[in-house]
Structures are given as structure tokens and as C-alpha cells.
Amino acid sequence: MSVLRFDNVSKRYDGGHDALSEVSFDVAQGEMLFVTGHSGAGKSTLLKLIHLSERPSRGAVVFGDRNLLKVRGRRIALHRREVGVVFQDHRLLGDRSVADNVALPLILRGMRRADIGKRVRAVLDKVSLGARANALPSQLSAGEQQRVGIARAIVGEPRLLVADEPTGNLDPTLSAEIMALFESLPELGTSVLVASHDLALVKRMKKRVLVLNQGRLVDDISPQDLAQ
Amino acid sequence: MSAPTANASTRPARPNSRLGTWFDHHVYSLVASVGRMLRKPWATALTIGVMAVAITLPLGLWAALGNVERFTGTVEQSRQISLFLKPQVTVDRARALAEQLRGRGDIATLDLRTPEQGMEELRRSSGLGEAISAVDGNPLPSVLVVTPKGDETTLAESLRTLPDVDVVQHDAAWRQRLDQWLRFGVRLAWVLAALLGVGALLVVGNTVRLDIQSRRDEIAVLQQLGATDGFIRRPFLYLGLSYGLAAGLIALGLLTAADRALREPLAALAQSYGSQFALHGFDLLDAVAIVIGSGVLGWIGAGLVAGHYLRQTRPTT
Numbered sequence: 001m002s003v004l005r006f007d008n009v010s011k012r013y014d015g016g017h018d019a020l021s022e023v024s025f026d027v028a029q030g031e032m033l034f035v036t037g038h039s040g041a042g043k044s045t046l047l048k049l050i051h052l053s054e055r056p057s058r059g060a061v062v063f064g065d066r067n068l069l070k071v072r073g074r075r076i077a078l079h080r081r082e083v084g085v086v087f088q089d090h091r092l093l094g095d096r097s098v099a100d101n102v103a104l105p106l107i108l109r110g111m112r113r114a115d116i117g118k119r120v121r122a123v124l125d126k127v128s129l130g131a132r133a134n135a136l137p138s139q140l141s142a143g144e145q146q147r148v149g150i151a152r153a154i155v156g157e158p159r160l161l162v163a164d165e166p167t168g169n170l171d172p173t174l175s176a177e178i179m180a181l182f183e184s185l186p187e188l189g190t191s192v193l194v195a196s197h198d199l200a201l202v203k204r205m206k207k208r209v210l211v212l213n214q215g216r217l218v219d220d221i222s223p224q225d226l227a228q
Numbered sequence: 229m230s231a232p233t234a235n236a237s238t239r240p241a242r243p244n245s246r247l248g249t250w251f252d253h254h255v256y257s258l259v260a261s262v263g264r265m266l267r268k269p270w271a272t273a274l275t276i277g278v279m280a281v282a283i284t285l286p287l288g289l290w291a292a293l294g295n296v297e298r299f300t301g302t303v304e305q306s307r308q309i310s311l312f313l314k315p316q317v318t319v320d321r322a323r324a325l326a327e328q329l330r331g332r333g334d335i336a337t338l339d340l341r342t343p344e345q346g347m348e349e350l351r352r353s354s355g356l357g358e359a360i361s362a363v364d365g366n367p368l369p370s371v372l373v374v375t376p377k378g379d380e381t382t383l384a385e386s387l388r389t390l391p392d393v394d395v396v397q398h399d400a401a402w403r404q405r406l407d408q409w410l411r412f413g414v415r416l417a418w419v420l421a422a423l424l425g426v427g428a429l430l431v432v433g434n435t436v437r438l439d440i441q442s443r444r445d446e447i448a449v450l451q452q453l454g455a456t457d458g459f460i461r462r463p464f465l466y467l468g469l470s471y472g473l474a475a476g477l478i479a480l481g482l483l484t485a486a487d488r489a490l491r492e493p494l495a496a497l498a499q500s501y502g503s504q505f506a507l508h509g510f511d512l513l514d515a516v517a518i519v520i521g522s523g524v525l526g527w528i529g530a531g532l533v534a535g536h537y538l539r540q541t542r543p544t545t
Contacts, residue, residue, distance in 0.1 A: 051452060052543050053452070053543055054543050055543045074456055074457070076542075076543065077451070077454045077455060077456040077457075077459075078454065079454075080451070080452060080453065080454040081453070081454030085452050085453075091445065091448075091449045091452075092449075093446055093449065104450070104453050105453050105454065107252070107253075107256060108450075108453060108454050108455050108456075108459065109454075110246075110248070110249030110252070110253070112248070113252070152453070156454075
């Protein structure tokens with residue numbers, strides 16, 4: 001079953017720059033895959049279309065059975081709750097504790113405070129940050145901050161997790177730990193789409209890889225092909 | 229890091245009731261906005277101060293006009309029409325005419341001043357007693373002093389047609405001028421209130437705009453996590469409301485202080501002219517309306533700016 005489908009999607013920005021041209025692909029439920037390409041290849045635009053920060057100029061982006069072109073108003077926010085996002089620069093709220101940052105998606109969903117506390121503790125334990133729940137982001141290392149970002153992205157059990165260069169600022173050991181965490185998510189039914197230009201990392205993970213070049217999808221490499 | 233497993237604690241949590249969610253979100257927004265105000269005490273004090281002055285000025289003018297209107301109301305009540313009778317009308321004829329006019333419904337009181345009384349009054353008030361005594365005879369006519377009950381202009385016009393009346397003197401022009409000044413004052417108060425109200429809106433709007441600018445990243449994160457426009461707008465609305473309520477209270481305090489400071493000397497001044505006029509401030513209902521109105525002004529200013537910002541962040545095609 002497909003969680004996400006790009007159907008001949010093009011995106012042209014106001015200045016006339018074609019960020020994406022006729023891109024088509026599917027993401028299955030529980031699948032983990034990478035999107036790679038040089039800087040400016042269109043990776044970030046692709047993630048923005050999934051996340052409804054932008055809309056396609058042509059074609060359709062379908063999430064589950066929902067054409068995102070038709071998602072308007074309040075439904076944009078509701079759609080975003082089904083997509084977890086991990087940023088390269090973490091984007092944690094500096095004046096709130098780790099636990100409060102992770103709790104945000106659950107507060108937005110209107111969960112009971114008691115349930116929020118339980119869920120946050122459980123997710124922080126998963127990313128090995130249970131002991132730092134009351135710390136401020138500024139008191140954490142870069143790797144710990146990224147793990148908080150991941151905890152915040154998965155705490156709402158999204159159907160799809162998108163990560164934009166999630167290991168960009170991390171050393172190889174921490175990168176491997178983050179990737180191990182991502183790899184475990186599809187077991188719970190969450191699909192994972194990681195945008196990265198770190199080819200060594202992408203090859204090491206042996207997952208499906210979409211290769212973008214100047215806005216075009218130039219290759220869709222299966223794990224089997226990658227292994228060869 | 230341990231791999232996630234679907235244990236009891238990660239099972240989908242029960243959602244709050246709609247009312248519970250609404251309440252939680254409002255508490256969250258209120259705490260966030262009050263915290264933001266307290267973290268920047270000087271900026272908060274300046275914003276509230278400017279807004280308070282902007283509200284105080286038209287309200288002060290308004291209160292002053294209210295008092296002037298009350299004062300001129302008492303002046304109008306005591307204003308009279310003087311009927312100077314023709315020189316050939318005798319005192320007896322004047323008395324008969326006075327009796328006849330006292331029966332009219334549009335006359336409250338009527339006094340007759342005979343030529344002798346008029347001469348005596350002139351002698352007393354002018355300081356020319358001897359010179360006046362030297363005048364042969366009494367050239368003054370009888371005068372009827374009428375206090376009108378209803379529309380004095382119509383009454384004056386009606387009295388002018390009486391055959392025994394030579395001249396009708398009343399202060400219609402003076403009254404009209406005063407009325408026009410008052411109307412102008414009221415209109416000026418409205419214009420000032422509108423301009424300064426817009427000023428107060430802009431002050432709050434600009435403060436909220438700066439606050440939004442400094443929190444762009446946080447707002448972007450909240451939007452990406454699935455925050456609705458309402459959730460993002462709400463802390464700013466509370467911020468604007470808090471600014472407005474605080475400014476309204478300060479404006480009320482300033483006006484009350486001005487009222488206290490002016491009341492006594494003004495009463496003493498009025499008393500020296502034989503008047504019982506006393507300054508009237510705002511009653512409880514006025515005070516509540518001022519504070520609520522000011523709060524609403526802050527709320528609207530914040531809502532306009534936050535709404536404009538949110539429209540700009542919508543996804544584009």
C-alpha cells in the first residue's frame with residue numbers, strides 16, 4: 001500500500017526557476033528510502049511539497065488517498081500532524097525543556113496531559129534521553145539535540161517521517177546511531193524518507209535511493225541494485 | 229539508543245475532549261503570552277504606556293466636554309427673554325399684559341419691571357446716580373422678563389408679534405454659538421478618539437509584529453508540527469488583550485488622578501461665581517467600558533497583524 005505518491009510533479013518558483021520537473025515515485029507503507037543529489041538538485045523542494053510548505057506547479061502529490069493540492073486551510077495543519085519532520089538544524093524551541101519540545105505535537109493534537117507525559121517519557125527513553133528531559137536544548141550536544149528532534153518527530157506516530165540532512169552536523173558514530181533509529185521506525189509502520197547528500201552514508205544503509213539532478217529524478221535504485 | 233517497540237506507553241493516547249483541548253490550548257497560550265510580557269518588562273511597559281496615553285487623551289477630552297455640556301445646561305435653564313414694551317404702554321397696561329401672558333403654557337415665569345424699578349436699578353448699577361437724577365422724567369419703558377418653558381426661539385417669535393411689544397431681546401445667537409462650539413468639541417473628541425484609537429491599534433500591532441519577527445523560527449516550527457492558525461495566533465491575541473487591558477486601567481487611573489486634582493479648585497472657582505457646579509468623573513459602568521474597550525482594541529490590533537503574517541506563510545502554488 002502506498003503512503004506517498006508523486007505523479008509527474010513539477011515545481012517552478014516565482015523567479016522562473018524549475019526546482020522539480022516531472023518527478024514520479026511511490027513510497028510504500030513501512031518503507032525507508034533516501035533522496036540524494038547535489039545541492040540545488042531539488043531535495044528540499046520535494047520535502048516541502050510533502051509537507052505542504054509549497055504546492056506543486058503541475059502534477060499531483062498524493063498522501064494516502066489525499067491529493068495534497070486540494071488540502072486547504074485548517075486541513076494543512078491536520079495533514080502536517082501525519083508527517084513527522086526532522087531538520088538538519090534541529091529547530092528546537094530554546095526556551096523550553098527537552099520534554100516540552102517533544103510534547104508539542106501531542107499538545108497540538110489535544111491529548112490529555114497525563115497521556116502526554118507518559119508518551120514523552122517513553123519516546124525520550126527510546127532515544128536514550130530519558131535522563132535529560134528537563135534540560136534546555138542549549139545544554140545538550142549536537143547529537144543529543146538531533147535525537148530530541150527525532151523524538152519530537154516520532155512522538156505523534158506519524159505515517160511518514162521526512163528528514164532533511166539529519167546527520168549533516170554529526171560525526172560518523174552519531175550518524176550511525178541516528179540511522180539505526182530511523183531503520184527501526186518502519187517496524188512500527190512508519191515510512192521514512194531521508195534527504196541526504198552524504199553518498200557514503202546512503203550506500204552504507206542499503207535502502208532504496210532516489211537520485212535527483214537539476215530537479216529531475218534521474219535514478220531510482222533498489223536495495224538489491226545498491227548491494228551489487 | 230534502544231529500538232522502538234510498541235509497548236503500552238506508546239499506544240495511541242486518548243484524545244482530550246474538544247472542550248478539554250480548547251481549555252488546554254487557551255491556558256497554554258495565556259501562560260506563553262504572560263511569560264513573554266514578563267521577560268521583556270521595559271518593552272512591555274513602554275507599549276502599555278504609549279497605548280495608555282493614546283487612550284487617555286480622547287477620554288479626557290470626552291469627560292471635559294461632558295462637564296461643559298452639563299454646565300451650559302444650567303446656563304440655558306436660567307436664560308430669559310426680555311420684552312421691552314412701547315413707551316406709551318402704561319404700567320397698568322403692562323401689568324394686565326403680564327397676567328395675560330402668565331397663562332401661556334410655554335412660559336415658566338414672568339416678572340414685570342416698571343420704569344421706576346428700571347431707573348432705580350440703573351442708578352444703582354451704573355454709578356451715575358446724580359447724573360441720572362438730573363434727567364427730566366423717566367424715559368425707560370416697562371420690561372417683561374420671561375423664563376421660557378419650551379422652545380425659546382418659537383416663544384420669542386410669538387411674543388414679537390404682540391402689539392404692545394417694542395423690542396424682544398433674547399440670547400439665541402449666543403446659545404447657537406455655544407451649541408456649535410459644543411458640537412464641534414464633540415466631533416473633535418470623536419476624531420481624536422478615532423485617530424488615537426488607530427494609533428493605539430498601530431502601537432499594539434507594531435509590538436506584536438516585532439514579537440512575531442523575533443519568533444519567526446518558532447512559529448515556523450509550530451506550523452510544521454501541525455499547529456493551526458488559531459493556535460499560533462492565540463498567544464498574540466492574549467498579548468494584545470493584556471496590553472489593552474493594562475493600558476485601559478492606567479488611562480483610567482490617569483483620568484481619575486486628573487479628576488481628583490481638578491475637582492476641588494474648580495468647585496471653589498464655581499462657588500466664587502455663585503454656582504454649585506461640580507466636576508463629574510467616570511462612573512463604574514464607564515470605567516468597565518473603558519477597560520474592556522481598550523482590551524478589545526489591543527486584541528484587534530494583535531489579531532490583524534498575526535492574521536496578516538499567517539496569510540503570508542500559506543503554501544504557494
